[in-house]
Amino acid sequence: MxxxxxxxxxxxxxxxxxxxxxxxxxxxxxxxxxxxxxxxxxxxxxxxxxxxxxxxxxxxxxxxxxxxxxxxxxxxxxxxxxxxxxxxxxxxxxxxxxxxxxxxxxxxxxxxxxxxxxxxxxxxxxxxxxxxxxxxxxxxxxxxxxxxxxxxxxxxxxxxxxxxxxxxxxxxxxxxxxxxxxxxxxxxxxxxxxxxxxxxxxxxxxxxxxxxxxxxxxxxxxxxxxxxxxxxxxxxxxxxxxxxxxxxxxxxxxxxxxxxxxxxxxxxxxxxxxxxxxxxxxxxxxxxxxxxxxxxxxxxxxxxxxxxxxxxxxxxxxxxxxxxxxxxxxxxxxxxxxxxxxxxxxxxxxxxxxxxxxxxxxxxxxxxxxxxxxxxxxxxxxxxxxxxxxxxxxxxxxxxxxxxxxxxxxxxxxxKNFPTVYEAHGFFHSTLTPPLVVAIFLGVFWKKFTPAAVMATFIGGVALMMLGARYPGVLIAPFDHGIVMNPDHPYSYIRALYNMLMCFGVGVLVTFTTQIQKNVVASFKKIGNHRQIGYGIIGLNVVLFVMIALNTGSFSFLMSAAIFIVLTVPVMVTYFGHYDEAYHTVGLTSWTMETARERFKGSKVNDREGEIVDLNWKIADGDGDIVRLSENDMKRMNANIGDLLYLCDKRKWLGGLKSIHVVFGTPHAEDGTIYITDEQQKGGMFVTGRLLTAEKEM
Amino acid sequence: MVTLQHTWIPYLYLYGVGGLFFLVGMIIIRKSGSIDLRRKSHRMWNRVLIFGFFWFVVMHAILTYAALNW
The missing domain is CATH 1.20.1730.10 (Sodium/glucose cotransporter)
Incomplete structure (x- = not known):
């Protein structure tokens, strides 16, 4: 070359x-x-x-x-x-x-x-x-x-x-x-x-x-x-x-x-x-x-x-x-x-x-x-x-x-030893993205996805991925779509499919068996020194994970180890952890977006559409994020006290460089004027004599 | 010799499997209420999302046709 x-x-x-x-x-x-x-x-x-x-x-x-x-x-x-x-x-x-x-x-x-x-x-x-x-x-x-x-x-x-x-x-x-x-x-x-x-x-x-x-x-x-x-x-x-x-x-x-x-x-x-x-x-x-x-x-x-x-x-x-x-x-x-x-x-x-x-x-x-x-x-x-x-x-x-x-x-x-940067990047993406990608995805879009499932995805999924990397001809080959394996860089790209399926499979399997894990934990707690046994199982999991990472053992042993990890990690997470589904999902998944918006605002969201208005600004004493507009301006904007407001230098080409987020306070009577504090002016870097554009956010 | 394996099979796979992911995404965001079609801006976004999908479907079809025939 x-x-x-x-x-x-x-x-x-x-x-x-x-x-x-x-x-x-x-x-x-x-x-x-x-x-x-x-x-x-x-x-x-x-x-x-x-x-x-x-x-x-x-x-x-x-x-x-x-x-x-x-x-x-x-x-x-x-x-x-x-x-x-x-x-x-x-x-x-x-x-x-x-x-x-x-x-x-x-x-x-x-x-x-x-x-x-x-x-x-x-x-x-x-x-x-x-x-x-x-x-x-x-x-x-x-x-x-x-x-x-x-x-x-x-x-x-x-x-x-x-x-x-x-x-x-x-x-x-x-x-x-x-x-x-x-x-x-x-x-x-x-x-x-x-x-x-x-x-x-x-x-x-x-x-x-x-x-x-x-x-x-x-x-x-x-x-x-x-x-x-x-x-x-x-x-x-x-x-x-x-x-x-x-x-x-x-x-x-x-x-x-x-x-x-x-x-x-x-x-x-x-x-x-x-x-x-x-x-x-x-x-x-x-x-x-x-x-x-x-x-x-x-x-x-x-x-x-x-x-x-x-x-x-x-x-x-x-x-x-x-x-x-x-x-x-x-x-x-x-x-x-x-x-x-x-x-x-x-x-x-x-x-x-x-x-x-x-x-x-x-x-x-x-x-x-x-x-x-x-x-x-x-x-x-x-x-x-x-x-x-x-x-x-x-x-x-x-x-x-x-x-x-x-x-x-x-x-x-x-x-640096890959033939091209493209292949290095492909291998990198296939290997490092699947566990987090699957965890984020299931976490955001599936309310039932539990901490036990996410931990099993991270640990068990990664263990299975490492096995795939060690034995690509056995584990990745069934998914290769007819791609010939290059022994120097086996399945640089299609390994992504195997890795994602493993992580996804572990996450879904563990979530669907949540009740079984709870039953196992209930039975487990009846054993005398269950806490010590629990620590022992965690220790064993660490040892097995390291063995898989270092490839010490036969394929069948390492595969059994990976399955053991997938089965026991969720049980241990359920045993040692505490998870309240309502607390950990409301406002945190796509199914509760309205709650997320309300929490962001701190009160009920106001989605009524209103005008965007241009205002002169004056400095006045005030607290924190509160600004004051006239009653008429607030009416034009369809805004209530406590709503969120985006305040920006009117020059659009600045792209929002000089702007701040504030909150509507009690109105005054001076139309076309907004009262902001000295601190807010500094935060937005507003220039004296320049108009501001005010837009109600929610 | 250019075979179907180099032309329309990848195309069908891309928009078949990819389209399935896209469809599942559209269904989930509708079912979950994350996109609320009662809101004007969300109706616009719904149209943008569908347009985007067909934008790429058409783009790849034209490029494949051009490579084979022009």
Whole structure:
């Protein structure tokens, strides 16, 4: 396979450095809008849908990057786009299930939902699984960044008289340092605005590259006719080759990946949580999936298509043996002139950095919310003191970002031996998403799903998944749809089907046998030293789980161990835990959304439609979130005292940057004027003389 | 030689199995009351969700037809 170094000129490097500096300055400007951890992680829940939809483009394009899609586009053609056009199936679940639930329950992280819906131990396991998922995702991001930059770097460099090789890992470490510095001082608002800018630039750069490529080839007709029919089909071959087939990728990406991206990508979820309301979040998601993703499919894949067409027309320009992961850089350097190539590469690498930034920020949020705060609360309970120090938390968040960045670099080691980034990402999604995806799904949409079932899904499901990884020819093969197993990377994609079925099966089985578990526990409690026996069974479960993880024992023994875990974990959870179904489901599942809304508001929801009004603002004394409008203005808005109000600078192009959420107080008589407090003015960063737009929320 | 395994079988699988997931999702959000068709905005969202599904059905059909015939 042909690999490249030293692609690009000094002009390209100058353009890249200038681009990066401009982007960092842009992000730093918005870093000043970060005042506390809520702003650092969530951007203060205030942005308009279009701003978030556009900022998600950079995150989506970065994570499903130019590098990996160009590689598959070069190898297989237009079917590289299928992962961008298969996300709609789970959108109803997201828009009217998960999104409103996470907003209305005011959870700050996915594991926090698990504590509210199930138990603290479910939160603990969810935290571990989610941190693994996020750090793995960061590792994939760094790997992609390294592969994107490596062709531009020389093979070796001399510094202070010492010569050293430039390897993938060394390049990644330098990139990680730059990325870590940026995120540490930025925060979510900075990331959102940087991504907004980069979303536009990325789409422009990608489409511009496509136009340059078509021009290079001599026109669209020539390009179209150069490609073999198989290359023009939008979906891959049903079940071959094992490295890229439709059915495997459907289950890995269309099902596990889509649900994983929408439901458990904390970075993306935080972006939706930064929208000013659930409805704005829905708009952002719908526009992104319906329109931006198909455009993004062209943006990220076209270099591979152009590369294939050039390789067919003149193999001496682009060799068919070019390393797929380098095809983007190779094609960009051929069709774009110096400087333009630098701009395209800057846009690519900056977008990848945006994705990694988002993920680091999100993982830090999980750490603060699900590790730092609970630990601190536990210690304070022991010391009987209670203090919340915002500055300390913000500092801890920044330190966490640095540690997570370093861990992400180490995670690259797990993926760097896959032939392409695409396969590494596919394996990663198939392996790490199923337990959490199934648990979130059943938790949100099935009231009967119990803590015993979720714990069994996490522990028993993962045990069966590990067995599948050890014995793919026995356990995954029945689900392979005729895909030939590659012994080096067995069932990279279709394993997602097996893994999801195992987790789903365990969850459903345990839920349907809840009464049996209760009966067993009742009988168990009649035994003399039942508590000691209970601890013994937990200990045995830990030993068996470790044995499965380390593959110590025969297949039949390990299979029996996994079945033992699936059967005994729910019984032990039922025995040691306490679960009140009404308390843990009302307002926490899609079946009780109205209660969730009432809890969010704190009183009965007012859904009567009213006008959106423009108001002058004046400072007055007041309490907390309360603002005062005239009686007539409140009538126009169909609002009552206690209703929620979104107050925003009238300039729509700001996208909600200057805005706050407040509550209607007692009315006054001055039409067209709103009385806000000094604190509210500072929170919304409202400018003297500028009108505000007021919209009743609920 | 382009076979059905590369053209319409993946298409049917995608919108058959995927369509089943979509249908189950639509039924659950309606049954659970999460989407309330008495509300004007929710009626709009219901239409958007159905439009979205057929948007992709048509898009893939056109792309497959174009690859085979144009």
């Amino acid at each position: 042909d690999t490249f170094h030293n692609i690009g000129t000094s002009t390209d490097w100058i353009v890249m450095v200038v681009y990066f500096m401009a982007i960092m300055l842009f992000g730093s400007y918005f870093g000043r809008y970060t005042r506390n951890t809520a702003d650092f992680f969530f951007g203060g829940r205030r942005f308009a849908w279009w701003l978030i939809a556009m900022s998600i483009v950079a995150t989506g394009v970065g994570s499903h990057s130019f590098v990996k899609y160009s590689a598959k586009a070069f190898e297989h053609g237009f079917s590289s786009s299928m992962t961008y056009i298969n996300d709609w199936f789970f959108v109803p679940f997201f828009l009217f299930g998960w999104l409103p639930i996470i907003v209305y329950t005011k959870v700050r992280s996915i594991p926090e939902y698990f504590e509210k819906r199930f138990s603290p131990s479910a939160r603990f396991l969810a935290t571990i699984l989610l941190m693994l998922y996020m750090i793995g995702y960061i590792g994939i991001g760094f790997l992609t960044l390294g592969k994107a930059v490596l062709p531009m770097l020389p093979e070796a460099m001399t510094m202070l008289g010492t010569s050293f090789d430039i390897t993938l890992m060394r390049a990644i470490i330098v990139i990680a340092i730059i990325t870590g510095i940026y995120i540490t001082f930025g925060g979510q608002t900075a990331v959102i605005f940087t991504d907004l800018l980069q979303g536009f630039i990325l789409i422009f750069a990608g489409l511009f590259l496509f136009a340059l490529g078509i021009d290079y080839l001599g026109g669209f007709n020539i390009f179209w006719n150069l490609l073999p029919v198989e290359w023009k089909l939008p979906l891959a071959h049903y079940n071959s080759p094992s490295s890229f087939n439709f059915v495997g990728i459907f289950w890995q990406d269309g099902v596990a990946g889509s649900i994983g991206f929408l439901f458990m990508n904390q970075g993306l979820i935080m972006r939706f949580m930064a929208t000013r309301s659930v409805n704005e979040g829905r708009k952002a998601a719908a526009v992104n999936i319906l329109f931006m993703l198909p455009i993004s499919a062209i943006v990220v894949g076209n270099a591979g298509w152009i590369g294939k067409a050039i390789a067919v027309a003149d193999p001496s320009v682009v060799s068919p043996n070019t390393s797929p992961d380098q095809i983007f850089v190779v094609v960009a350097s051929i069709v774009a002139m110096p400087g333009v190539f630098g701009f395209i590469m800057a846009a690519l690498t900056a977008a990848l950095m945006s994705t990694v930034d988002t993920l680091i920020n999100a993982t830090a949020a999980i750490f603060i919310n699900d590790v730092y705060r609970p630990t601190k609360q536990f210690l304070q309970r022991k010391q009987k003191v209670k203090t919340v120090n915002e500055k300390k938390e913000l500092f801890a968040a920044r330190i966490a970002s640095i540690v997570i960045t370093a861990t992400g670099v180490l995670a690259v080691l797990a993926f």
